[in-house]
Amino acid sequence: MIGGRLRLGESLARHSSWRVGGPAENFYLPATADDLAGFLRDFARGPITWLGLGSNVLLRDGGLRGTVICLAHGLEQMELAADGEIIAEAGVSAVKLAHFAAKNGLAGAEFLAGIPGTLGGCLAMNAGAHGGETWPLLEWVELLHPNGERERRAASAFQVGYRSVRGQGDACFVRAGLRLPTGEPEALRAQLRAWQNQRAATQPLSWPSCGSVFRNPSGDHAARLIEAAGLKGRRVGDAEVSTQHANFILNRGQARSREIEALVMEVQETVRKQFNVVLQPEMRVLGEHHDD
Ligand SMILES: Cc1cc2nc3c(=O)[nH]c(=O)nc-3n(C[C@H](O)[C@H](O)[C@H](O)COP(=O)(O)OP(=O)(O)OC[C@H]3O[C@@H](n4cnc5c(N)ncnc54)[C@H](O)[C@@H]3O)c2cc1C
Structure with a gap:
């Protein structure tokens, strides 16, 4: 028997910070890495899409075929090893990891x-912010391949760039x-809080x-x-270019994925025409278009 939960037709809007997305054909939430390895070996069907906190x-309105495997809400073990290394599973939230490191007097x-x-x-x-990035913090990562095999590799074996990593294949x-x-725990906590407060003051975090x-x-x-192109406040349906931070698109109610996508394209096109700069989306677009 395989642990974890498998749901059919789960709404992906529940698993996306934009609150949009159609159903996943199969949606699997493993509780442990062993559950996940067993599921991959014996049950997984069709293409696999990995998801964290979304x-x-x-996630498009037509949903995703195959199996979406969500590693948030499970795989949340984290420990400080005797040699001072932090070992954390993929479902641990970035916020928890930051607090854990600071509490233990570990900096960066x-x-x-x-x-x-996650x-x-x-x-x-x-992921990165304030001049820091995730990969320089790492010594090794453990991959789980679609055939259920685990593999530990040195972080230096991957090709890492701005918001991109290569080398993991489809694992x-x-x-x-x-x-x-x-570092000194109190100073690390103070830095962490200062950056959180700065975000709260400059980013539209309530939508x-x-x-x-x-x-x-x-x-x-x-x-x-985007601001210079006069696009702040521009809307397609309930999708809106934030009036506070022009690089955020907000769901101001019942936005659909296709409305967000249309607004993304309009912003790209307007900025291209006015400034001859082609903006590249940072987020990943996944799934199928809705038929109507
Ligand atoms: C308000 C707000 C502020 C943000 N600020 C920042 C910021 O300052 N800096 C920044 O870099 N990002 C920022 N982000 C974007 C986002 O939080 C990060 O990119 C984060 O790392 C995504 O983690 P996730 O678990 O939500 O991944 P998801 O969105 O679930 O997935 C992102 C991609 O990673 C893949 N993936 C997820 N988990 C795994 C896994 N275990 N193995 C392999 N592939 C996987 C998915 O298939 C997908 O392609 C912000 C987002 C929001 C909403």
């Missing part, structure tokens, strides 16, 4: 406290080892979003270009 994905992970994703999602995206990240320099929609083009800021 804070950097636009404070930026993670503002990122509303460690797995941060590994897949090389998922299940665990990682972080090696951090020491569903995926954070920054576009990457910053080199030498400029996507938010500056």
Whole structure:
């Protein structure tokens, strides 16, 4: 028997920070990495999509075929090993990891406290903020391949760039080892809180979003270009370019994925015409278009 929960036709809007997305044909929530390995070996059907807290994905209204495997809400073990290494599973939230490191006097992970994703999602995206990034914190990662085999690899074996990582193929990240320099816990906590407060003051955190929609083009800021193009407050249905931070698109009620996508394209097109800069989306777009 395999542990964890399998649901058919689960609404993905419940698993996306934008609160949009159609049904997943199969939706599996493993409780442990062993559950997940057993499920992959014996039960998984069709294409597999990995999901964490859904804070950097636009899940389309037509949903996803095959099996969506969500590593948030399970795989949440985290420990400080005797040699000072933090070992954390992929479902641990970035916020918890940041607090755990600071409490234990380990420095460099404070930026993670503002990122509303899982460690797995941060590994897949090389999430970063305030000059810090996820991959420089790592010594090793453990992969789980679609045939259920686990493999531990040195972090240096991957090709890591701005919000991108290559080398994992179609495997998922299940665990990682972080090696951090020491720091003073109270100072680390103070830094972490200061960055959280700065976000609360500058980002529209009370409405569903995926954070920054576009990457910053080199030498400029996507938010500056979008604002200069006069797009703040522009709406398609309930999808709206934030009036507070122009690189956020908010779901102001009952937005559909297709409305968000249409607004993303309109912003791209307007900025391209006015400034000859092609903005590249930072989030991943997954799933099928709705028929109507
Ligand atoms: C308000 C807000 C602020 C944000 N601020 C920042 C920021 O400052 N910096 C930043 O970098 N990001 C930011 N983000 C984006 C997002 O939180 C990060 O990209 C985060 O790392 C995504 O984690 P997740 O668990 O939600 O991943 P998901 O959105 O669930 O998945 C993202 C991608 O990773 C893949 N994936 C997820 N888990 C795994 C796994 N275990 N193994 C392999 N692949 C996996 C998915 O298939 C998908 O392609 C912000 C988002 C919001 C809503």
